[in-house]
Amino acid sequence: MTALTLVIGNKNYSSWSLRPWLAMKQLGLQFHETQIILGSTESADQIRQYSPSAKVPVLLHDHQIVWDSLAICEYLAELFPSLHWWPSNQTARAFARSISAEMHSGFLNLRQNMPMNCRAKYPGKGLTPSVQQDIDRIMAIWQEARQKFGFDGSFLLGQFTIADAFFAPVVLRFVTYDVQLNAVCQSYVDTILALPTVQEWIAAAKNEEAVIPQYEF
Ligand SMILES: N[C@@H](CCC(=O)N[C@@H](CS)C(=O)NCC(=O)O)C(=O)O
Numbered sequence: 001m002t003a004l005t006l007v008i009g010n011k012n013y014s015s016w017s018l019r020p021w022l023a024m025k026q027l028g029l030q031f032h033e034t035q036i037i038l039g040s041t042e043s044a045d046q047i048r049q050y051s052p053s054a055k056v057p058v059l060l061h062d063h064q065i066v067w068d069s070l071a072i073c074e075y076l077a078e079l080f081p082s083l084h085w086w087p088s089n090q091t092a093r094a095f096a097r098s099i100s101a102e103m104h105s106g107f108l109n110l111r112q113n114m115p116m117n118c119r120a121k122y123p124g125k126g127l128t129p130s131v132q133q134d135i136d137r138i139m140a141i142w143q144e145a146r147q148k149f150g151f152d153g154s155f156l157l158g159q160f161t162i163a164d165a166f167f168a169p170v171v172l173r174f175v176t177y178d179v180q181l182n183a184v185c186q187s188y189v190d191t192i193l194a195l196p197t198v199q200e201w202i203a204a205a206k207n208e209e210a211v212i213p214q215y216e217f
Helices: 014-027 041-047 071-077 090-105 108-113 130-149 164-175 184-195 196-207
Strands: 004-008 032-035 056-061 064-067
Touching: 004 090, 004 108, 014 071, 014 108, 014 164, 032 090, 064 071, 071 164, 090 130, 090 164, 108 130, 130 164, 130 184, 164 184, 164 196, 184 196
Parallel strands: 004 032
Antiparallel strands: 004 056, 056 064
């Protein structure tokens, strides 16, 4: 098997990079990491050396380039079909795909007003009424997932799937901005935070020196 390389951005800020990184770590894949520090005048050109999108994450596999976090996860799910990327039950899988896609293409208010910033603590910042609407929808998704499909584990669909990788950056945002959650959602936050892989990401983020002012209050 040809080696896999994941090109990512700053662990402190790059929520999109965290998704495939976490899915790959949780499913036990060996891969190389190449990091590009975002926020400088050169970063777009540096990313273009790997991908025409000028955005991270990017997966390099043999001569194949895959960009965009969801495309990377789907590519890997095809490459390693014996691993548990999605739930095996079709109904649960359809739900998992729907909520991952909803996360991928939505929640712009949350993204803009509560940017991921692992090492910061900004309790209550960014909580506009439209952000609260995004938070309410995320809580509804998490509760429905846990109630309908979460019987065989403490992740959204029971066992860890790509859906958890897609919501992990939201978990880290909720911690940074101290978002108030109900018991079911707080318990899910605790599940994600307890993962050694997530702790590894946060520890690396805390060691980074680069600061992107637009993501700091
Ligand atoms: N939809 C894309 C979005 C990727 C994206 O916006 N990445 C940001 C970083 S988190 C980026 O590369 N920005 C370029 C820059 O800051 O120079 C994905 O899912 O991968």
